[in-house]
Amino acid sequence: MGKETAPLVEEITRALDTTDTAVDQDIIREELDRLLEFKVPPNEAKRSLLKKYAAGDIRQKKKLADIQGGERNIEILARILNINLKIVNIRGEERPIFIGTMADETGTKSFTSWDDFGIKKGDVLKITDCFVRIWQGMPQINFGSGSTVEQLNPETTDPLFYKELNNPTPLAELETGTSFVHTIFRIIEIKQQNINTKNGPKTIINGIGADSSAKLPFTSWIINPELIINNTIEIKNAHVRSWQGLPTINIDEFTTIHRSKTVLSAYDIEEILDPAPVKLNCIINRDGAFDVVVEGSIISIRPGSGLIKRCPECSRVTRKNICRVHGSVEGIDDLRIKSILDDGTGVLTIVLDSNLTQKVIDHSIEKAITIASTAMTPSVLEDEIKSKLLGRTMRLRGNMTRGEYGITLVATDAQLIEIDTITQARTLIQDIQHFIPEEDL
């Protein structure tokens, strides 16, 4: 037995060493053997001993890119990119919490601090005894009264600020949570916005960048003369975080902005500005896609499509004129379609608002209300949507996001597509025969 347990004993001893708990190896070996005699699986035996001697979970140092939901007692070394105060209501009690984004050399993550540690933007911190929970589908760092927060000297932690960056990344490959982003894009939309921050009003710049691979929104927390429309800029040490479900490039004090030597002309980004439909498998593995065009079959209409009522206060969908938040209300009529779009390579949920629903089912909302009241039931609209759309091919434009309810595209435009199947069949036959060697014909 000794041979088998030796590596395990060593593993346990090493793990315990990191916690200032010194335990004699012989004791560990003895207890481990005993557990194994009881036919406890080795992994469980290890866990049992660690728990016994470490008086709790083992603290682990983690990089932001590696954290996973449910982890506890982890130690993080990171720089605060931004932090904001938020008042939340916990069991009837108003309580301030702090939310923001932090970065290390592996990535960026959002965080929630449940206590006031006096953290400021730009601080470099060692935070111990954090835990990780999944928030809106992404792991998020949490810490509070049980955690310790230690300020480090920013000058000794250079790697947390800048990184030597080589090749720029195309926009389509940028993922939420990436830090030290190096990319080149042309600014196709830009506007200033005044917002209120913890430290008073501030002007930020919102815009949209494009290269030949994709379009992405960006936010700059600083003012820079290169940030003007139609400029091609090269940025380094920016980071990408999720904003309203979409990856968004964030530019801050630590980002360098230059006018790019390679200029992206309007011609270079032409296909991105007026996009052709992409196959669903090309986008559904991204964590969000901004302004894309997709095409597929409507293979299912989901419940909640058709005529619905919304709360006049918060626009939530009401049931029997009861809003989940505002109680009994007089709901406002609205039309929408939720359905499954599938092109054989991928699948997502699509949502059409009232205008687009009216367009694709060719009824005004007034007509829909009349139809529903004549039939004495609003579900008649859902049936009509089914009979008009099920199996049809639809082309949609909009933003794709990934959330709790799966992958969703909220349409900004939608249309039913008719094709000439005879021509298509003929073309396809020719295409296929093109690949068949002569002698086989």
Add this chain to the structure above:
Amino acid sequence: MIEREVAWRVFAYEFNSSDFFFHEGDERSPNYLVTPTGARINRLYIVGVFTEIDNLKSEEDMFRARISDPTGTFTIYAGQYQPEAALFLSGVDIPSFASVTGKSRIYEPEKGTVYTSVRPEELSITNSSIRDRWVVDTARLSFERIQLVRRALDSKMNDEDLKAMLIQSGASVELADGIARAIKYYSGLDKYLDELTTVIINALKTLLPEDHHPDIGIKTSKNVGPDHDEIIYELMGQLDKGEGVRVAQLIDESKHSGLTEEQVYESVKNLMSGGKCYEPRIGILRRV
């Protein structure tokens, strides 16, 4: 969050020549049927023609339906756990165009004998233009898979390298995995892909106007050409006075066109599998 499985587009011909079913992970993880072109099917989407619906009534109501595409027939089973589908099937006219979203199933009564079927999730009545569109989409996607499998066979690569190459070539993660499994499991793929290509071309040709079949070499191993099928199809239409045509009558009438009994049976078989005719009662034929 569990992501929804994509609904694959495969022709009945390919679905029915698949016999590789696998399941990995715990009992909640999905089952997959891997087809020779690497479609890794948990869910599929079919648009075709209902040609037969039976209530098997063993213990509970159990409906078996046959739905034809231009290459063959899918078998659908709906029982007590698919009450909506069973209710739907109990009221469907034959023939009618229909779409089915469902899960792939297999039945293996003995080693080496595999029957594929579909357990329906959503069924609806549709029309010929949606069916035609499905045929075009399915043909295109099937042909794309054929080309990727050929590329995989040529590359002599395996597993992770192969998958990376396929994804680079435009395959989805699921398809790349399916192809890597398919080329390990199925033998004689080269020949099968040739056959499937011919089947796809023939399926597309059913969409072209009758008098306008471009003369492109279709190889049929059978001795009956498509022209025989057309004669029988025409006859069937002429003889049908509303209640279908007796097979014996069809054989008699076909003699005038110089067709033998065997040739008639062969053509009827082709027409049935092409979804052009069906047998409402034994010995009676009818055009769809």
